[in-house]
Amino acid sequence: MTDETVVAPARVRPSRKPAIVxxxxxxxxxxxxxxxxxxxxxxxxxxxxTDPSGSFTMANLKEVFSPxxxxxxxxxxxxxxxxxxxxxxxxxxxxxxxxxxxxxxxSLVILLLMLPMWINLLIRTYxxxxxxxxxxxxxxxxxxxxxxxxxxxxSEFAIVLGMVYNYLPYMxxxxxSVIAKIDPRxxxxxxxxxxxxxxxxxxxxxxxxxxGIVSGITMVFVPSISTFFISKSLSDGRIRxxxxxxxxxxxxxxxxxxxIGSALSFILMILIIVSMLITNRFGDNDGGVVV
Amino acid sequence: MSKLxxxxxxxxxxxxxxxxxxxxxxxxxxxxxxxxxxxxxxKTTTLRLIGGFETPDTGDILFDGERINDVPAYKRQxxxxxxxxxxxxxxxxxxxxxxxxxxxxxxxxIRTRVDEMLDxxxxxxxxxxxxxxxxxxxxxxxxxxxxLINRPRVLLLDEPLGALDLKxxxxxxxxxxxxxxxxxxxxIYVTHDQxxxxxxxxxxxxxxxxxxQQIGTPTDVYNEPKNAFVADFIGESNIVDGVMREDYKVFxxxxxxxxxxxxxxxxxxxxxxxxxxxxxxxxxxxxxxxGHVTKVTFKxxxxxxxxxxxxxxxxxxxxxxxGVDSDIxxxxxxxxxxxxxxxxxxxxxxxxxSFSDEMDEISNPDVxxxxxxxxxxxxxxxxxxxxxxxxxxxxxxxx
Numbered sequence: 227m228t229d230e231t232v233v234a235p236a237r238v239r240p241s242r243k244p245a246i247v248x249x250x251x252x253x254x255x256x257x258x259x260x261x262x263x264x265x266x267x268x269x270x271x272x273x274x275x276t277d278p279s280g281s282f283t284m285a286n287l288k289e290v291f292s293p294x295x296x297x298x299x300x301x302x303x304x305x306x307x308x309x310x311x312x313x314x315x316x317x318x319x320x321x322x323x324x325x326x327x328x329x330x331x332x333s334l335v336i337l338l339l340m341l342p343m344w345i346n347l348l349i350r351t352y353x354x355x356x357x358x359x360x361x362x363x364x365x366x367x368x369x370x371x372x373x374x375x376x377x378x379x380x381s382e383f384a385i386v387l388g389m390v391y392n393y394l395p396y397m398x399x400x401x402x403s404v405i406a407k408i409d410p411r412x413x414x415x416x417x418x419x420x421x422x423x424x425x426x427x428x429x430x431x432x433x434x435x436x437x438g439i440v441s442g443i444t445m446v447f448v449p450s451i452s453t454f455f456i457s458k459s460l461s462d463g464r465i466r467x468x469x470x471x472x473x474x475x476x477x478x479x480x481x482x483x484x485x486i487g488s489a490l491s492f493i494l495m496i497l498i499i500v501s502m503l504i505t506n507r508f509g510d511n512d513g514g515v516v517v
Numbered sequence: 518m519s520k521l522x523x524x525x526x527x528x529x530x531x532x533x534x535x536x537x538x539x540x541x542x543x544x545x546x547x548x549x550x551x552x553x554x555x556x557x558x559x560k561t562t563t564l565r566l567i568g569g570f571e572t573p574d575t576g577d578i579l580f581d582g583e584r585i586n587d588v589p590a591y592k593r594q595x596x597x598x599x600x601x602x603x604x605x606x607x608x609x610x611x612x613x614x615x616x617x618x619x620x621x622x623x624x625x626x627i628r629t630r631v632d633e634m635l636d637x638x639x640x641x642x643x644x645x646x647x648x649x650x651x652x653x654x655x656x657x658x659x660x661x662x663x664x665l666i667n668r669p670r671v672l673l674l675d676e677p678l679g680a681l682d683l684k685x686x687x688x689x690x691x692x693x694x695x696x697x698x699x700x701x702x703x704x705i706y707v708t709h710d711q712x713x714x715x716x717x718x719x720x721x722x723x724x725x726x727x728x729x730q731q732i733g734t735p736t737d738v739y740n741e742p743k744n745a746f747v748a749d750f751i752g753e754s755n756i757v758d759g760v761m762r763e764d765y766k767v768f769x770x771x772x773x774x775x776x777x778x779x780x781x782x783x784x785x786x787x788x789x790x791x792x793x794x795x796x797x798x799x800x801x802x803x804x805x806x807x808g809h810v811t812k813v814t815f816k817x818x819x820x821x822x823x824x825x826x827x828x829x830x831x832x833x834x835x836x837x838x839x840g841v842d843s844d845i846x847x848x849x850x851x852x853x854x855x856x857x858x859x860x861x862x863x864x865x866x867x868x869x870x871s872f873s874d875e876m877d878e879i880s881n882p883d884v885x886x887x888x889x890x891x892x893x894x895x896x897x898x899x900x901x902x903x904x905x906x907x908x909x910x911x912x913x914x915x916x
Contacts (some may be wrong), residue, residue: 411603414570417590418597419617420667429616433607 270495273488278481286489295471299493302468305382306451309389310397313446314439316390317397321438322427324398325405336402339395347392351459354388355379358460380461388456393449397442404438405431440505447505448498468494520582521546521703522567522671527576529562536562537727540576544705544720546670549697551706551714554724555750560707561600563724564673567705569593581670596664597673601680602656604648610635610659611644617667634662637696654685661696671703678713690717711751715739723747725862744860748790755796755831756866759789759856767856770806770827774849778856788857793821793834795853804846813841823869830869 277283289295324335342350357364358378368374378384408431416426454469463470468490475487520543527540537559544550552560565571566578569590577584585593596617604613612619614634618627635641638658643651648659657677664672677693678686694717697704708714714721715735723730723738723746731743742748745756759769764779769789781787801807808824808831819834824845831847839845 409603411599411601412605414568414590415597415599415603415605416616417570418568418595419663420591420621422589422591429619430605430607 267495270488270491273485274492276485278485286485287492289486290489290493295490298466298468298471301382301465302451303497305386305389305457305467306447309386309393309450310443310447312386312390313394313397314442317394317401317442318439321398321402321405322431324402332406336399339398343395348455348459350392351388351456354391355459358384358387380464382465384460385457385465385467388460389446389450389453392456393446396445396449400441400445401435401438404435404441408434436508440508443505444502447501451497451501452494519546520544521548521580522705523577523579523582524563524566525577525579527563527566527573527578529559529566529571529573535727537566537573540727540729542722542729542732544671544703547701547703549694549704549706549717549719550722551708551718551720552722552724553708553711553714553750554730555709558724559727560709560724561675564597564675564705564707567671568595568597568673594670595673596667596669596671597675598657598660598664598677600675600677602660604656604659604663606649608648609644610640610646610648610651613648613659614644614662614666616663630666631662634666637665637699638662638692653681654689657681657689661693665696665700665702669702671705672697674704674706676708677706678708678710686713693717715751721751723750725750741855742790742857744857745788745790745862745864745866746860748788748855748857749862749866753793753832753834755791755793755869756863757789757791757829758864759787761785761787761856765851767854770829772805774805774854775851776854776856777851778854781856781858786859788859788863790855790857791831791849791853793832794819795850796831796833796835797848797850798822798833798835798837798839799846799848801844801846804848806847806849808845808847810839810841810843810845813839832869 274286275282275284277285324332327335356362359365360375360377360379364378365375368376378387412430412434413426416430417423421429451467452469454467454473457465457467458470458473466474472487472490472494475483475490522544524540524542527537528535529537540559540563542563552563554560562571566573569585569588569592572586578586580588580593580595605616608616611631614631615627618630622630631644632641635644638661640655640658640662643655643659648656651659657680660677674693678689681689690713693704693706706714706717715738718735720732721735721738722732725746731738731747733741738747739751742751742754745754748754748756757769759767761778761781761784762768762773763783764781765776767774767776767778767787767789806826808826810822811825811830812823814821816834819836820838822833822835822839824831824833824847826847833847
């Protein structure tokens with residue numbers, strides 16, 4: 227304890243708790259991590275590299291790299307990239323526009339953006355499916371204009387639309403919060419040095435919001451590449467992504483299926499880690515997600 | 518010298534609060550003008566109007582005789598050194614300074630001009646450095662170089678030295694003045710530091726309550742303050758109620774003094790200013806007034822004493838030591854007395870009865886104090902707490 231705590235006793239703050247207290251307070255969190263994060267990872271790796279008798283094998287991984295599975299993998303990566311790119315293109319101008327509103331309107335718009343997230347993902351996706359059906363409201367509207375009916379469902383378009391619809395808020399929010407924090411004097415400085423509004427956005431705001439873009443990309447790409455429900459529901463199970471295959475395999479409840487499911491999960495994990503490493507290289511880690 | 522910038526009948530208010538009322542001012546080419554006043558007096562708003570970051574509610578801003586009210590900031594031949602610099606954190610020193618030239622000037626020319634600027638602000642070899650790794654003084658220099666590289670007609674400086682420590686501030690004052698003289702660029706400088714204003718400016722514009730109180734050279738403003746506010750804000754002043762009996766004769770503190778002022782009405786009530794350094798402390802029998810010493814502070818070059826004269830507290834600076842509780846004689850030469858017309862500020866300032874260094878802090882609206890009298894948050898003019906002030910509730914409690 228320093229002298230200051232004696233001079234101003236009101237400010238005394240217990241600075242070091244006994245070891246036993248700390249251990250007890252940390253224990254639940256540690257147990258949680260062990261049971262629900264570490265153990266499943268160990269099982270994934272174990273099933274990936276063993277056969278039903280429990281001995282080491284590379285056969286599971288080899289099977290995953292067969293053409294049938296590779297097509298699914300490739301499609302998953304492609305659709306996730308597409309939806310991430312579309313989210314970014316939609317979210318950035320919107321986030322920028324929100325930061326230019328009056329503070330009161332800003333919180334209102336953010337609230338409206340958050341609102342759909344209070345509804346379960348399954349319900350949101352079912353509603354989208356109803357909207358897109360051949361005899362659904364969208365085709366009804368197009369029919370009046372003399373267009374259609376268009377079979378929106380059962381297409382990659384429908385799946386990307388589903389991903390963008392569900393994950394767009396996760397792109398907007400991190401970008402918005404980073405742009406909102408940029409010192410307004412930096413924009414004035416840019417104007418002072420000869421930049422019009424457009425140049426200021428490109429030369430100052432955009433480079434200073436990279437960390438928000440990186441967070442947004444991570445938060446949209448990771449769930450997009452691993453989703454199974456959106457693709458299953460919007461294509462009636464006809465267009466399968468890596469998540470669908472894993473789900474289908476694991477739900478068979480037999481050892482051989484577990485192994486393929488694990489091997490696919492293992493590949494997915496690697497894909498996610500690689501993508502996060504790439505994005506983190508571009509972020510400066512403030513506001514960004516760290517692996 | 519011609520008028521480069523002219524403000525005509527400028528009025529500006531924010532949310533119904535009048536910040537500038539009917540302001541008229543012109544600034545000549547190549548002049549070093551300082552807008553001086555306490556926070557909230559309208560000086561920063563004036564600067565932002567010239568920079569193009571605000572538009573006036575009424576009135577015109579002229580640049581070289583042309584109205585520029587509607588000319589956006591990026592088209593004005595004016596550059597700004599911002600409070601706390603506002604350097605671009607994603608660019609290094611070179612790219613910060615080169616910002617205004619990028620895509621307008623060929624690469625080699627950018628290089629030579631940035632190098633010239635780096636030399637001018639004594640930062641040669643710092644081009645590749647990250648701006649966040651620089652000290653406050655170095656960041657300040659980068660900000661100046663960045664603002665000057667486009668060779669503006671006018672440089673606006675918004676409290677540029679406010680965040681620097683005293684020694685560095687003195688050096689930078691000297692350097693800024695040199696840069697201004699070497700480049701011949703008009704400087705418009707905003708500060709609340711009267712010493713800074715006196716030592717650097719060609720012309721000082723003293724502002725308070727959104728109005729100009731006085732415009733003049735540093736010696737004019739110091740020696741011939743127009744009203745009690747100016748007298749009190751520029752340097753220390755004892756401001757006493759008086760009556761002008763006739764030309765060269767003023768009555769205060771129960772007797773008539775000779776002075777050098779004339780042109781007032783007979784028996785007109787006036788404010789009498791006597792600077793603390795102009796008062797002579799003499800033995801009681803030779804004094805024109807007598808006073809009781811209540812406080813003595815050693816200031817290095819002199820003692821600063823607070824003296825009770827008929828219930829009015831005077832500040833006197835003297836090189837001879839006098840003891841607390843002693844009675845002294847006070848002698849005032851005619852040229853030490855300055856007479857001012859009564860103004861809205863009369864009677865509100867000029868008495869040292871509540872004077873102490875703590876009072877200075879308490880009465881400064883920029884500084885917030887906690888219940889122990891410690892400074893907890895220094896506020897900017899825009900009212901945001903600064904980040905570099907340590908949090909008083911956290912400081913030093915860790916063992």
